[in-house]
Amino acid sequence: MVLRFLPLLIVGTTAAATPIQTAYSTCKNIPGDGEWPGPGVWHHLNNTVGGRLIGTIPVAHICHNAGIYPAFNEPACVALQEAFSDAGAQTLEPQPGEMLNPYFMDTSCSPFTSQSLPCELGNRAVYSINVTGPADVQAGLRFASDHNIRLVVKSTGLDYMGKSSGHGALSLWMYNLKSxxxxxxxxxxxxxxxxxxxxxxxxxxxxxxxxxxxxxxxxxxxxxxxxxxxxxxxxxxxxxxxxxxxxxxxxxxxxxxxxxxxxxxxxxxxxxxxxxxxxxxxxxxxxxxxxxxxxxxxxxGPVAGGTLIFNNTNDAAFWEAVGIWFHTSPSFVQNTTNNVQFLVTNATLEVFSFVLPDQNTSAIHDLVAPFLADLKRLNLVYELKTTQSSTYADSLATAYGPFPYGNLCPTYPIISSRLIPRTTVLNSISNAHLMDTYRSITADGTWFIGCSIINVAEGSPIRGPHPPNAVHPAWRKAIAYCNPNNPWDWHDPEKSLALKRQLVDEFFPAVEAATPGSGVYLNEMDPLYTGDWKQTMYGDNYDRLLRIKHAHDPHRLMYAQFAVGADEFTLDDEARLCHA
Missing domain, CATH: 3.30.465.10 (Uridine Diphospho-n-acetylenolpyruvylglucosamine Reductase; domain 3)
Structure with missing residues (x-):
């Protein structure tokens, strides 16, 4: 499907705004409801936004011969399957109604399901406005309000909690605001x-x-x-x-x-x-x-980078070394500018990216020398490599692959996050508890833990102050954020759903128990999470955030799962968004 757009324009002056009025209805309208707008109403909206209203046709409609979009084309479908697997972001991000989230895509129109299954919109928005400026946004907000339709906002669709998708929704598609x-x-x-x-x-x-x-x-x-x-x-x-x-x-x-x-x-x-x-x-x-x-x-300026890897050739020694790594991690970033990113499996600890801004590679050797001595004591063979880059972008590309998309980041992960407090790893007992938890998660060889060692504490001598903001307070106390991670299996979605349940029901509660009082990176959470999401995702900021939400959205037009105010809504049996 080829999409044609008018030239982009970001409006730099204030656009006139008519106050939006909303009469509460219990549920938002979806296609098939008596109050769903007819074609003429949508045509009027299209004229209002300069012809930039786009009806969603799922890209995988070429893989199906049933439903409202039958257009089966076997060679094109095979090519799309390869594109999903090899170039997921490049394939889906430029499409207004698509999302990089297999769970919310479900099997409504997948290139990996039987051609006899109908292609349907599922959780994809029905229409998208290709936004070029504030007037387009205002038109979309007013239309959604006047016609009692669910509204979503999408830029890339890289969205683990499905905030940019919604059954029966009108989407404000921000992707082409590229200035x-x-x-x-x-x-x-x-x-x-x-x-x-x-x-x-x-x-x-x-x-x-x-x-x-x-x-x-x-x-x-x-x-x-x-x-x-x-x-x-x-x-x-x-x-x-x-x-x-x-x-x-x-x-x-x-x-x-x-x-x-x-x-x-x-x-x-x-x-x-x-x-x-x-x-x-x-x-x-x-x-x-x-x-x-x-x-x-x-x-x-220059950036020193590198990698470090050691394997599990002795299980007891390996996990002792992993525990030492976590226990000593605060020293890597205390009063420094450093970042260290690594992953742990049941077989390997791999630092895939040391990042030491404005330093040279000798600083990496100095940084890890005490830990390497522990590896030698434990008879664990390691490999350390260092690189020097002239700019930060060059350093990043060395670790993550060429721009713009790179080749390291998983496109469809089953994932959640947890902020690891400094106090947890510095205490030998709580650190051992955390290691036991990670050892259990990775035991069967299918899950890995990805982590980034950081320090964003207030009062650092490295950084100046910043204006007050709503960043979760747990970030300021964290030494790392870590993500249990497992790739989605397109060919066996039931297996992937079972892994999501394992993550939510078994692994994540165990990680929470090992890191009491901490929080999460709220963008990297599984949508099936059942814990105290308000405290876990927003901390003590939640009540103030809710007051701000109500002040600027008095008619509750904007909703997203686990967003502030989300519990004021619910989904009915036909996936209508309803006021709780």
Whole structure:
């Protein structure tokens, strides 16, 4: 399917906003309901947004000969199966109605299910507005309000909790807001220096390519396929540069957004401060629709990198070494600028990326020398390699693969996250408990634990202060965030669903018990999570966030699973979104 778009335009002046009025109805309308808008009504919306309303046709309709989109084409379907597996983000991110989430895609229209099964929309939005500026967003909000239709916001669709998908929804598709503007001299009461303004459709790989060689680096995702301005920054974010510069949400200088009430405004530490605070870490999909974000840009320079690997040739010695690694991890980042990313299986601990900004490779040898002595004592053979890069982007590409998408990040993981407190690993008893938990999770060889060693504590001598924001307080106490991870099996979805249940019912409660009082990276959670999501995902910020949500969305137009205010909604038996 070839999509044609008008030239993109990010409006720089305030668009007139008519206040949005909503009369509460119990449930949102879905196709087939008597109140669902007819073709003429949708045609009027299309005219309102300049012909940029797109009806969703699932890309996998070419793999089915039944349903409302029968168009079976065997060679094209085989090619699509390969594209799903080999180039998932490149295949699905540019499509307005698709998502990078097999669970929410379910079997409604999959390239891996029988051609005789009907191709249906399932949780895909029915229509998407290809947003080019605030007026398009305002039109979409007003239409959803007037016709009592579920509204979702999508940039890339890399969304583990399905916030950008919804049965019977109208989607605001932000993907084509691709502007990248370097501001060499940004000045405010909180910051004086360089900045970059990113449209909400910019993925990390595009930003790195654009900025590499300009003399600037930014605190942004490791995975090039990830959008920056959307759920990533609004969820707090993580990056290889957080120890040096602070959390990604700490970098935000301005949010350009339209509120659910239709107001087009800018939120900064000086104006609309409640929205600034909430958007910077309080979760996406609930306070407003972000059109762009302006973040700090930092001077670029050399980065020392490398890898370290050792294998499980003696089970007792191996897990003793893994325990020592976690126990000593605070020393890797205390009063430094360092980041260390690694994974643990039942067979291997692999550091796949040392990141030491503005240092040379000798610093890596100094950093790990005490730990290597422990490996020698335990008779565990290791391999250490180091690299030197002239820029941060070059360093990142060495570990994660070429831009824009890279080749390291899993596209369809079964995943959850947990912030590991410094106090947990420094205490020998609680550290041993954590190691027993990880040993149990990885025991059968199908799961691995991916971790990033960080320090974003307040009061660091490495970083200056940042404006107040809604980043979960547990981040400031964490030494690492870690993710149990297992790839989705397209050919055996029942197996994958069983793995999700194992993660949610068995593994995650065990990790919570080993790290009491901590939290999670709210963008990397399984949607089946059954714990105290408000405290786990938002901490003590939740009540204030809910007040801000109600102030700017008085008619409860925006909903997303596990977003602030989500428990004010429910789904009925036909997947209608209803007021609880």
């Amino acid at each position: 990248i503007d370097v501001i060499h001299h940004y000045a405010s009461t909180h910051y004086l220096g360089a900045a970059v303004k990113l449209g909400s459709g910019v993925i990390a790989g595009d930003a790195y390519e654009a900025l590499n060689g300009t003399g600037y680096r930014i605190v942004a995702p490791e995975c090039g396929l990830t959008g920056i301005a959307g759920g990533y920054l609004q969820g707090g974010g993580h990056s290889q540069l957080v120890t040096k510069y602070g959390a990604p949400a700490d970098q935000v200088l301005e949010w350009e957004l339209v509120t659910p009430a239709g107001e087009y405004l800018t939120a900064t530490p000086e104006q609309n401060t409640d929205l600034y605070w909430a958007l910077a870490g309080g979760g996406g999909g609930t306070y407003g629709v972000v059109l762009s974000v302006t973040i700090k840009a930092h001077p670029d």
